[in-house]
Amino acid sequence: MRKKPLTFYLAATGLITVYLLILQAAANLNKPVFYGLVALLALFIVFITARKPQNVLDFFRSMKLAVSVLIYFTIAVIIGTLILQNVEPARYLQSYSPGFYKFVKLLTLQDTYHSVWFSGLVILLNINILICTLNHLPIRKKKIGFFLIHLSIVIVVIGGSISAFFGMKGYINFHEGETVNEFQLTQYNQMLDQKIQMGFQLRLDKFEVDHYAPDYRVYVYTRSDSKNKFGMPYSFKS
Structure with missing residues (x-):
């Protein structure tokens, strides 16, 4: 099979991200439509896998897919940094226009790291790493490090996802x-x-607050006579 260029994986990951954003909008607007789109996606994956299993396997185990997903991950993190996260609605209306706030809520950009589309990217990256790891079985001594690193990434991502979606703050x-x-x-x-x-x-048996007296110190620095060609001293003396 001819290897696909990076642009192919960027475009494919972009289309997947757009579909995930549509799923997010459907989840916020109409649950039946959301479930229908999820079922349609599942049927599409089953159909493609049944017809061309090797192509699907090559797609998910490609390093170029990992690079593409990480690029979209970076974009998602930038969005999560620029847009206020998990604050009261009044704060959003103070910072953004009502129309933009509706758009933010529609795509759950105000809670990026718990959104459907961000979770989809996490799942896609996990599948890619897992298939790449299993592709190197059986494990040889030279590949133990490779296997452990990839497996640890999968475990960390799964643990973070469990904490994000099932954890509680109080x-x-x-x-x-x-x-x-x-x-x-x-x-x-x-x-x-x-x-x-x-x-x-x-x-709570005991609660103590320790107060420390401030330690004020005055430092005096004097310049040495020797200077470099830029007219700056070589050293300072205290």
């Missing part, structure tokens, strides 16, 4: 001698009217 306010077994759930840096049982007890 707040506890208690004093010395108190014991608590629940926390106040928070979302978008705001406390919700919902308490979650932790499944264990947390007791």
Whole structure:
């Protein structure tokens, strides 16, 4: 099979990203449409895999695919950096126009790292790394490092995804001698009217605050007589 150029993988990854963005919009607007598009995508993958399994395998195990996904990852991170993340709606309306805020909500750009399209890129990268790793089986001594590095990346990404989608953030306010077994759930840096049982007890026996006196020091630097050709001293003396 003739190897595809990097531009092919960039275009293919771009089309996948666009489809994921459409899925995101459908998830926010109409759940039945979202599920229908997911089913359509699954049928397409099954159909292509059944007809040309080797082509599909070559596509997913290509290093050029990994490069393409990482490029789109970089774009996603830039978006997540430039657009406010997980703040109250009033902050968005203060910073952006109502129309742009609707667009941000439509594509879940205000919560980029928990969005459908970002998760799709994570899954695509994981599939690529996993297939590349399995492609080097059986493991030889020279490839143990390669295998462990790729496997560790997969584990880290899966762990981060589990934490992002199934983890919870909360707040506890208690004093010395108190014991608590629940926390106040928070979302978008705001406390919700919902308490979650932790499944264990947390007791605060003692709380201390240490204050340190400031250490003021005065340093005096004098220039040496020797200078370099730029007229700057070679050294300073204190």
